[in-house]
Amino acid sequence: MSMLIPTAAGAVSKVFLKQWCNEVRVTGLPTFLDKLNSDRGVLTIANHISVDADLVLLTQLHSVDEPFMWGCLPISLFMDTRTTRWTLGASDMMFTGKWDSWFFSRGQVMETLRGKGIYQKAIDRAAKKLNDGQWVHVFPEGMIKQDTLNELRRFKWGISRLLFETDPERMPHVVPVWIKGFQEVMDERRGWPRMLPRPGKNVSIMFGNSINSAIDPLMAKYRTIFPNPWRPATYGNDVKEDLRVEPEGLAAMRSELAARIRDELMKLGNDGRLEKMLEQKPNRIRWNRLE
Template sequence: MGGRRGTMEWAARANHMGGIPRKMTFLAVGAFAKVVANILNTTTVHNADTLIHLLRSRPPGVPLLTLSNHMSTLDDPVMWGFKGFPIMDAKMARWVLAAEDICFKNRVLSYFFRLGKCIPITRGGGIYQEHMNEALDRLSDGEWLHTFPEGKVSQRNEPIRRLKWGTASLIARAPVTPIVLPIVHHGFQEVMPEDYLFGRRAPLPLFNKNINIIVGDPIEFDLPKLRENAVSMSKDLCSSSSGWPSTLGLNEAAQKCLYSSISKQIWMVMENLRSFGKMFLKSKG
């Protein structure tokens, strides 16, 4: 088994046992997501066609990177359970960065989440931790990757928090720049509240709630210009070193400037989507 103990890279391979365990996992999890999203609750999606079109028809070899806010432990997979979305198609399904301390606590969970195309990420482990390279490999393969750039669940109805730099580093370092599609949702905090009973998470998804998903348009990044600006800005900075490797022809200070700029651009788009979502909900009400 390659990599760190318990991360089971072999179970994530498409040819593992002929792909049958992966297909069964996506059938079961997809059915669960469809029930929660469409039968137990009401899910409304704005601009779903953009997501589905990019999933099915983007140029060959070009990866898709979706990112969203993080309101509950059920965001993924239930956010993909809306009507018309091919959530049970294991080949087409997203890869997703998943918290190692939650999803990979033991061998059974590790195997299950690996079959579900999850990549273990150690929160606080930095953007150059081992499995970020695995995420880059998936982007290099032209795959679809989803991230939660806030880094953890927040159920407060407030502005998007400062984004971690991991997603920005993937955008900058990917051999082929991915199509970056922002998504903002609301309602999962009611379906799976963290503080439900005596300060504990609800044991099962709640029902008769409204889930609203706003799919944005692809974000355009002028990466050459952003790199040029990062080099210029870094010359005036005196930042402490974290021992980052030199990459993209940039030293650590320039990388920090670059990842910060990309993250700010993403944050602004997501915050605009969140504001649009609030108006969308008011118009429905």
């Protein structure tokens, strides 16, 4: 019963890709599934390109990127909390009432407080999920971007703090995912009816290889200086106060790691594989596999 919402979301996402879209192309999925079925946690990061939709899944979705991009996964994964993604959601967008709070919390969304900075319990909880071998997904830009799709905004520092909090003995697989086409499903400039996703669009979902080798040196540098992750004595402080009491150099390390992760995600979106994929015959989405 606890997996009812994730399973329903997974089923609706599969129907969306199979019936609502014109063409769906997916690449890199087998390698991603191998990572997901390993004994390590998985942290996926993706570009964020579609706006919210009302009356989908009987509530308001923050975007159609999530959860529809996961409709390419086997439905069985949504029946197990370990192989169903956890993600972060802003309280003022997804936890605005009893129904929304119930729905999204059971859909494995962890509530974050907008404007409260990176030192909050949701980040700690997400790190624990990774340490426990589960899957966490984030959109590190922190907002939707539809103007120039091949460029990414500066990543929020929360992605760095999340990784800094993980157990060095159980470092999660960090996997970039690049999506395209969802910006046409829910375009910011769409007319009436604004609440409904647009049918007949072509979407692409590209899973990259893990980027751990690119970020391991930065993680090692941090852990050499901070064997135990640094945190303020209490949470809920003014963001400027947290930054003021931080050890010297911590902000620079956090910024460097976020920039490195951003670079790796942009490499995936701009390395030419997407264009080659678009030239190929689209995948046929089935309920239990891709072919």
